[in-house]
Amino acid sequence: MSSRKPHPRAGLDRDEIVAEAVRIVESEGSAALTMRQLSARLGVNPNTVYWHVGNRESLLSAIVAQKAEDIAGVQLKGTTPRARVADGVHRARAAIFESASVAVLAFEIGAEHLLIRPLAVAIASEFEAAGVNGLDAGLATVSLLAVVSGFTTVELRRKERAADGLAPDALSDGAWRGLTEFDHHDAAFDLAIEAILDAVLPAS
Amino acid sequence: MSSRKPHPRAGLDRDEIVAEAVRIVESEGSAALTMRQLSARLGVNPNTVYWHVGNRESLLSAIVAQKAEDIAGVQLKGTTPRARVADGVHRARAAIFESASVAVLAFEIGAEHLLIRPLAVAIASEFEAAGVNGLDAGLATVSLLAVVSGFTTVELRRKERAADGLAPDALSDGAWRGLTEFDHHDAAFDLAIEAILDAVLPAS
DNA sequence: ACCTGAACACCGTTCAAGT
DNA sequence: ACCTGAACACCGTTCAAGT
Numbered sequence: 001m002s003s004r005k006p007h008p009r010a011g012l013d014r015d016e017i018v019a020e021a022v023r024i025v026e027s028e029g030s031a032a033l034t035m036r037q038l039s040a041r042l043g044v045n046p047n048t049v050y051w052h053v054g055n056r057e058s059l060l061s062a063i064v065a066q067k068a069e070d071i072a073g074v075q076l077k078g079t080t081p082r083a084r085v086a087d088g089v090h091r092a093r094a095a096i097f098e099s100a101s102v103a104v105l106a107f108e109i110g111a112e113h114l115l116i117r118p119l120a121v122a123i124a125s126e127f128e129a130a131g132v133n134g135l136d137a138g139l140a141t142v143s144l145l146a147v148v149s150g151f152t153t154v155e156l157r158r159k160e161r162a163a164d165g166l167a168p169d170a171l172s173d174g175a176w177r178g179l180t181e182f183d184h185h186d187a188a189f190d191l192a193i194e195a196i197l198d199a200v201l202p203a204s
Numbered sequence: 205m206s207s208r209k210p211h212p213r214a215g216l217d218r219d220e221i222v223a224e225a226v227r228i229v230e231s232e233g234s235a236a237l238t239m240r241q242l243s244a245r246l247g248v249n250p251n252t253v254y255w256h257v258g259n260r261e262s263l264l265s266a267i268v269a270q271k272a273e274d275i276a277g278v279q280l281k282g283t284t285p286r287a288r289v290a291d292g293v294h295r296a297r298a299a300i301f302e303s304a305s306v307a308v309l310a311f312e313i314g315a316e317h318l319l320i321r322p323l324a325v326a327i328a329s330e331f332e333a334a335g336v337n338g339l340d341a342g343l344a345t346v347s348l349l350a351v352v353s354g355f356t357t358v359e360l361r362r363k364e365r366a367a368d369g370l371a372p373d374a375l376s377d378g379a380w381r382g383l384t385e386f387d388h389h390d391a392a393f394d395l396a397i398e399a400i401l402d403a404v405l406p407a408s
Numbered sequence: 409a410c411c412t413g414a415a416c417a418c419c420g421t422t423c424a425a426g427t
Numbered sequence: 428a429c430c431t432g433a434a435c436a437c438c439g440t441t442c443a444a445g446t
Contacts, residue, residue: 012410035439045412047441052410056439108312110361138386142358143396147347150354154346157314182342192347195399216429239420249431251422256429260420 012044014052018062022102025063030105035059057109064111067102071095072118081130082201085123089148089193092119096152097159104156112149120145132200140200147192155185216248218256222266226306229267234309239263261313268315271306275299276322285334286405289327293352293397296323300356301363308360316353324349336404344404351396359389 020042024033035056039046053059074091076084096103096115106115123144127137182188224246228237239260243250257263278295280288300307300319310319327348331341362384386392401407 034437036437046439047413048411050440104314107314107357110308110311110364112357113361135388139388139392139395142386142389142392143351143399146354146358146392146396147351148354149357150350150352153311153316153353153357154350157317160314182346184339184343185346188343188346188350191343191403192350192396192400195347195403196396198402199395199399238418240418250420251432252430254421 012042012048012052014062017042017049017052018059018066021059022063022066025105026101029101030060030108033060060105060109061111061114063102064106064109064114067099067106068114068118070099071115074118074122076122076126081126082197082203085126085144085201086193086197088119088122088126089144090189092116092148093152093189096148097155100156100159103152104160107153107156116145116149119148127200130201136200140196143196144193147189147196151185151189151192216246216252216256218266221246221253221256222263222270225263225267226270229309230305233305234264234312237264264309264313265315265318267306268310268313268318271303271310272318272321274303275319278322278326280326280330285330286401286407289330289348289405290397290401292323292326292330293348294393296320296352297356297393300352301359304360304363307356308364311357311360320349320353323352331404334405340404344400347400348397351393351400355389355393355396 017038021033021038024038024041035049036046038059039049042049049059053062071092074088074095076088076091078084078087103112103115106112120141123141124137127140132140221242225237225242228242228245239253240250242263243253246253253263257266275296278292278299280292280295282288282291307316307319310316324345327345328341331344336344
């Protein structure tokens with residue numbers, strides 16, 4: 001005698017809704033996350049979800065923001081500022097890649113910056129601490145973030161296509177085929193990061 | 205007495221449909237591109253559009269692929285391989301930024317690679333011509349493409365937010381505010397590109 | 409404050425049919 | 428080959444109402 005009363009408190013809160021939404025995105029992709037599906041899985045009327053989260057767009061932002069908080073907990077490790085920055089970008093890349101489905105969602109809604117923001121702040125402070133001047137620090141930080149964002153995009157797409165069981169590229173020809181099958185992304189990422197760091201923080 | 209016959213040839217072809225779709229995306233954004241809206245603007249039954257393009261997804265791909273062809277016509281200019289590669293990445297960045305709405309669409313559907321593909325091939329051949337060995341050429345090409353893709357993403361988002369009349373970032377605090385207001389992206393892009401080029405094609 | 413029911417104005421897509 | 432009409436199975440969102 002517990003589940004047939006008319007409509008008592010459902011006892012739902014925003015966090016539970018976001019958590020269930022994350023589960024859907026992670027198991028079935030962002031397209032499967034509809035307000036109606038979500039509410040059905042929560043055993044609740046769609047409008048209940050609206051009451052708690054406003055609308056679909058802010059639900060999506062909430063999902064990304066929540067994942068960003070997880071990633072934010074990172075303490076940069078290393079004995080020199082340069083090492084700590086390098087550690088930060090590597091960890092960010094790994095974390096984004098690990099939460100692939102949410103990251104893809106972030107790209108779909110144009111909210112990569114939410115995912116990367118904590119890292120940006122951490123890197124900027126490292127440069128400041130190392131005495132790099134304001135403009136140089138800004139240039140380098142923006143470049144490093146662009147590299148992280150660029151690499152994760154490329155790598156996430158590859159992962160998606162691989163998961164779909166697609167050939168890397170249907171129209172492959174010479175040079176392009178070599179590139180789509182290229183699997184030294186770790187090395188390429190290192191190359192880019194180290195090259196940029198050399199420009200602002202030469203290895204002592 | 206010309207417009208009330210039952211249903212003669214509409215005389216439509218795939219290219220005209222894609223062209224009209226591009227117009228919608230460029231003037232009202234990708235969300236405004238619905239199969240029904242598109243067919244209405246073409247003065248045609250929705251199913252006519254389906255007959256020509258298959259479904260919405262392949263229409264979106266066709267839009268991106270067509271823009272990619274425009275960008276592909278680029279002949280790299282410069283007297284050295286290094287200069288030609290640098291020219292290529294700069295032109296690609298400019299071209300992507302110029303077709304902002306289609307580029308955003310490409311990111312939404314995960315098809316940035318279509319936009320960048322011609323550039324990838326051109327750069328790879330330059331490296332080959334310069335005698336850079338296969339692995340190094342691959343590493344550098346992948347890095348350069350990631351930088352182009354990373355920077356254009358970041359810059360397109362900024363443009364979007366500016367167009368929306370939004371403040372750069374509602375939650376701005378110290379370091380982050382400095383970064384969102386940072387407007388030396390040209391210089392940061394140069395820094396990243398030159399740094400990577402230094403690693404594989406040291407300036408003679 | 410928290411939740412439901414019913415409805416509005418859309419979607420993408422398919423199917424059978426016309427010329 | 429090219430096109431229409433009608434329908435299916437959904438959407439996001441809002442509004443009035445209940446407790």
